[in-house]
Amino acid sequence: MKRVMGCHLEIEVIDPTEVELQVAVSGAWDDGQVVESLRCTLDGRAVDVREVRDPAGARIHVLDAGPGRLVVDYDAEVTGRARPATGTAHERSLYLRPSRYAEADKFFGFAATEFADVVEEHGDDAAVLLPYVAAWVGSRLDYVPGASGPTDSAKDTLLAGAGVCRDYSHLTVALLRALGVPARLAAVYAPGCDPMDFHAVAEALVGDTWHVADATCLAPRSSLVRIATGRDAADTAFCDNHGGGIQLHVSQVHAIVDGPLPGDDLAELVAIT
Incomplete structure (x- = not known):
């Protein structure tokens, strides 16, 4: 199965702040299964982004932003399936x-x-x-x-x-x-x-x-x-900030599969893969 997904965010940064984004697919994939891009601009200028991973595989993207219009574009194409998550x-x-x-x-x-x-x-x-x-x-x-x-x-x-x-x-x-x-x-x-x-x-x-x-x-x-x-x-919030102030103005999400959507028997056990 191939799945294509992503988001477009427009955020007003009112005062200087540290922004955290959780919009990228988790890190539970083998090499080559994910093709992705993340673009962050503030008033049209590229912003440096650093990635932090939590123990469960989430990828938190952190950036420092001054006042202005922060635009986030994330796109990903996932081929195949990830490993089912096991508990510790x-x-x-x-x-x-x-x-x-x-x-x-x-x-x-x-x-x-x-x-x-x-x-x-x-x-x-x-x-x-x-x-x-x-x-x-x-x-x-x-x-x-x-x-x-x-x-x-x-x-x-x-x-x-x-x-x-x-x-x-x-x-x-x-x-x-x-x-x-x-x-x-x-x-x-x-x-x-x-x-x-x-x-x-x-x-x-x-x-x-x-x-x-x-x-x-x-x-x-x-x-x-x-x-x-x-x-x-x-x-698990897709956007958070520490200090300063932000206001979300636009949030657009897309997610599709290549081909017909699968069925879902609610009586069956299913893992996120």
């Missing part, structure tokens, strides 16, 4: 803990009651709980752009009954952790996603491999391309 002992511990937007400790009682029947039958079997919880979240929420804010957490989403992909994923992750299943959020390019944007999905550790669930069902899971992975959206 540290990740198994880390991704059971509550986090800022997936506060699992607030869901222990709720999850134990809501999923009592499936837990009684299957225990903490992640292979069963991952699709079951994702389907539950998909049935309880309405996908409504603008229904949530950037600081809304899983608890806020459950109470509101609506949100976008990050909200669906936060709630899925929080519930899985509350049920004893290590879970995390992945930022991805998602061919077939409508509306097209940076996409967020949930992953759970099944055995030694991370498998993906998308409660929105907006894109086939086998077409996804990983960008970044973390506890929640605080770790």
Whole structure:
């Protein structure tokens, strides 16, 4: 499978700041599988960019920008598939803990009651709980752009009954952790996603491999391309800054496959590859 993806960002830098971008595909690919380009200009002049990699493979591109119009263009072509992500002992511990937007400790009682029947039958079997919880979240929420804010957490989403992909994923992750299943959020390019944007999905550790669930069902899971992975959206934001001030004016994302989109059997376990 060949997948083509990328983004165009236009950012107003109000005061001098350090900008962090997470828009490049993750580093989990063999040599020759990815052809890509990243261009950053400030008022038309090229800006030096340095790359930082996190242990999970995300590639954070850091740049220093003074006031002006920062334009970011990223394009990539991916051929074949990456290796499925495997879990470490540290990740198994880390991704059971509550986090800022997936506060699992607030869901222990709720999850134990809501999923009592499936837990009684299957225990903490992640292979069963991952699709079951994702389907539950998909049935309880309405996908409504603008229904949530950037600081809304899983608890806020459950109470509101609506949100976008990050909200669906936060709630899925929080519930899985509350049920004893290590879970995390992945930022991805998602061919077939409508509306097209940076996409967020949930992953759970099944055995030694991370498998993906998308409660929105907006894109086939086998077409996804990983960008970044973390506890929640605080770790995977496509743009962040430290000091100064920025304002995002334009965000355009594209992601397609070469040929027809694959099907997606939601009962099957799928890894992001």
